[in-house]
Amino acid sequence: MAAYLIVYDLISPGQNYDAIHQQIKTYKTWARPTESTWIVVTENSASEIYDHVSTYIDKNDRLLVVKSGVESSWYNVRCKDSWLVKHL
Numbered sequence: 269m270a271a272y273l274i275v276y277d278l279i280s281p282g283q284n285y286d287a288i289h290q291q292i293k294t295y296k297t298w299a300r301p302t303e304s305t306w307i308v309v310t311e312n313s314a315s316e317i318y319d320h321v322s323t324y325i326d327k328n329d330r331l332l333v334v335k336s337g338v339e340s341s342w343y344n345v346r347c348k349d350s351w352l353v354k355h356l
Contacts, residue, residue, distance in 0.1 A: 301345035
């Protein structure tokens, strides 16, 4: 299993953030360290995660899915530090 960052910008006013949030939460292990950044732990590939989430974005929105590396650092994130230490 690997940890993947999911980062998005929903550009259009009135976007349904709940739909994309619920889709990301279907992964068993997830965290939301910032407003529009999520981390999921899964056996899926980055392209599979993209396919899973991209149905909830418009053509002018932005979406980035990145497999985490071996080094990370953070400050004042929304999720627990212990979650990040364990999964990153």
